Amino acid sequence: MSALPLATTTVTLDGDTDWPGFRREARALLARGTPPDAVEWHTQASAAGDLFASAGADVDAVSDEPGETPATTPTLPVPATASKPSTSSSLSVPPAFIQLCETVVLHSDPGRFGLLYRLLWRLQHEPGLRHDPLDADRVQAQHMAQAVRRDMHKMKAFVRFRTLAGEDAASPLHVAWFEPEHHIVEAVAPFFVRRFTQMRWAILTPERSVEWNGESLRFGPGAIKQDAPPADAGEALWLVYYRHIFNPARLKLAMMQKEMPRRYWRNLPEAELISPLASEAMARSGRMVDAGATEPARRIAPLPRPPSVEMDMTQDVSTFDLSDDPRKALEQLARATNVCRECPIGEHATQSVFGEGPVHATLMVVGEQPGDQEDLRGRPFVGPAGKLFDRAMADLGWPRDRLWVTNAVKHFKFELRGKRRIHKTPSQQEAAACLHWLESEIAQVRPVALIALGATAARALLGRPVAVMRERGQWHESPRGEKVLVTLHPSALLRGDPQQHEEAYAAWLNDLSQASGIALDKAP
Numbered sequence: 001m002s003a004l005p006l007a008t009t010t011v012t013l014d015g016d017t018d019w020p021g022f023r024r025e026a027r028a029l030l031a032r033g034t035p036p037d038a039v040e041w042h043t044q045a046s047a048a049g050d051l052f053a054s055a056g057a058d059v060d061a062v063s064d065e066p067g068e069t070p071a072t073t074p075t076l077p078v079p080a081t082a083s084k085p086s087t088s089s090s091l092s093v094p095p096a097f098i099q100l101c102e103t104v105v106l107h108s109d110p111g112r113f114g115l116l117y118r119l120l121w122r123l124q125h126e127p128g129l130r131h132d133p134l135d136a137d138r139v140q141a142q143h144m145a146q147a148v149r150r151d152m153h154k155m156k157a158f159v160r161f162r163t164l165a166g167e168d169a170a171s172p173l174h175v176a177w178f179e180p181e182h183h184i185v186e187a188v189a190p191f192f193v194r195r196f197t198q199m200r201w202a203i204l205t206p207e208r209s210v211e212w213n214g215e216s217l218r219f220g221p222g223a224i225k226q227d228a229p230p231a232d233a234g235e236a237l238w239l240v241y242y243r244h245i246f247n248p249a250r251l252k253l254a255m256m257q258k259e260m261p262r263r264y265w266r267n268l269p270e271a272e273l274i275s276p277l278a279s280e281a282m283a284r285s286g287r288m289v290d291a292g293a294t295e296p297a298r299r300i301a302p303l304p305r306p307p308s309v310e311m312d313m314t315q316d317v318s319t320f321d322l323s324d325d326p327r328k329a330l331e332q333l334a335r336a337t338n339v340c341r342e343c344p345i346g347e348h349a350t351q352s353v354f355g356e357g358p359v360h361a362t363l364m365v366v367g368e369q370p371g372d373q374e375d376l377r378g379r380p381f382v383g384p385a386g387k388l389f390d391r392a393m394a395d396l397g398w399p400r401d402r403l404w405v406t407n408a409v410k411h412f413k414f415e416l417r418g419k420r421r422i423h424k425t426p427s428q429q430e431a432a433a434c435l436h437w438l439e440s441e442i443a444q445v446r447p448v449a450l451i452a453l454g455a456t457a458a459r460a461l462l463g464r465p466v467a468v469m470r471e472r473g474q475w476h477e478s479p480r481g482e483k484v485l486v487t488l489h490p491s492a493l494l495r496g497d498p499q500q501h502e503e504a505y506a507a508w509l510n511d512l513s514q515a516s517g518i519a520l521d522k523a524p
């Protein structure tokens with residue numbers, strides 16, 4: 001006797017990224033014992049209407065990036081089912097599965113909801129599935145999540161704003177056009193809010209648009225490229241700058257295309273320069289070699305890195321999944337900062353200088369940016385400011401190798417005066433561009449508290465301008481809830497009046513000593 005065909009249940013979700021709707025429907029289907037083959041998943045087309053016509057949404061209400069902070073509990077409450085009687089009203093799934101779902105939902109494949117429901121169903125009926133990472137459905141979901149994360153990374157790297165001349169000259173609107181592959185606009189928007197909090201901006205994409213007015217985010221339907229403003233003077237300047245920093249001797253086309261795939265070129269102003277500059281590169285490199293050195297080569301004496309973080313600084317990890325192992329994740333981040341060109345500083349530095357210390361240090365010390373010595377040696381605080389820092393550590397009885405020591409900005413910014421490289425303070429935009437590396441570093445180390453050395457570090461950590469002299473020696477709370485002690489940067493002491501040095505040094509030690517309990521790993 002042949003089995004009767006299953007009646008099909010059609011589920012229509014509210015939109016392409018309707019994760020709450022999917023959870024609700026999946027719960028109900030499971031409760032009714034509806035097998036995956038009997039469900040067809042559809043999404044309603046995005047609401048039509050005027051650009052930015054939807055209701056305002058508070059940024060806090062918008063889900064952040066998948067994987068950053070799970071916005072959900074790792075259970076899907078399910079009523080007792082008819083086919084599987086249960087006294088429990090809740091269906092448990094591994095927390096990682098929820099995070100995976102939140103990311104896969106953003107994929108553009110129409111089959112994603114079917115796949116996720118099948119996995120959910122199978123998790124309930126095949127206990128062995130949790131232990132089979134090579135299962136075809138699990139592998140497919142992982143690939144889809146990876147594609148979404150890559151698309152999000154590219155959006156963060158390749159959005160280019162143009163200024164819209166409008167009635168409000170003091171606070172112009174900056175508009176960008178971007179073409180993501182997946183439904184990632186809502187998920188990436190909080191990143192741009194954090195990075196460009198003070199700016200008014202809008203990002204237009206074919207399916208979704210988002211606007212930040214300085215206070216709240218609004219999402220609207222898709223747009224067309226012509227809605228974005230034409231090239232502006234700022235862009236012309238960027239092209240001149242790009243042409244000048246383009247170093248033919250460092251051109252690695254394959255790597256460049258891996259980091260900046262061709263599909264993104266059409267919306268990148270600098271892309272029009274790449275082909276002519278690349279085709280000239282061989283001849284220009286030849287001329288650079290023929291011209292010989294203009295100054296004696298610098299001797300670079302690399303210091304051995306402490307064994308806590310070993311890293312190969314040559315590997316390109318422009319698109320990567322962070323390892324679950326914090327030590328490996330920190331190594332990946334260190335390598336990624338090395339190839340980071342999200343602001344112009346990295347192009348001129350020898351290498352990035354990432355943090356170092358024990359992976360789960362209780363105290364993280366954050367400086368401004370590497371100096372000349374740090375840039376050459378690839379380690380933080382090893383130059384003159386580092387010597388003063390070491391003296392303070394010794395006087396406080398804090399073993400430096402128990403701290404995580406890092407900087408707000410990962411590359412050395414300098415100005416050439418003759419043969420000397422003179423430190424230049426990173427701009428607010430440059431520090432903002434680097435912030436996500438510091439945030440990722442903090443998320444891996446998970447210190448009990450942080451010390452901000454100087455205004456750049458304090459601003460990066462506290463998300464607001466900080467008057468260091470007024471706020472020094474006190475604990476503050478960062479927007480992410482971290483405890484942050486603010487004090488002077490050691491370079492400020494080095495630059496100060498030599499007559500006052502010892503007094504200033506004693507006051508600095510006094511500030512730092514507020515964190516002694518944590519540095520020495522006592523209860524906070």
Ligand code: URA
Pocket residue numbers: 367368369370371374379380381382383385386407489491
């Ligand atoms: N100044 C900093 O802020 N960091 C260093 O690593 C060195 C000098």
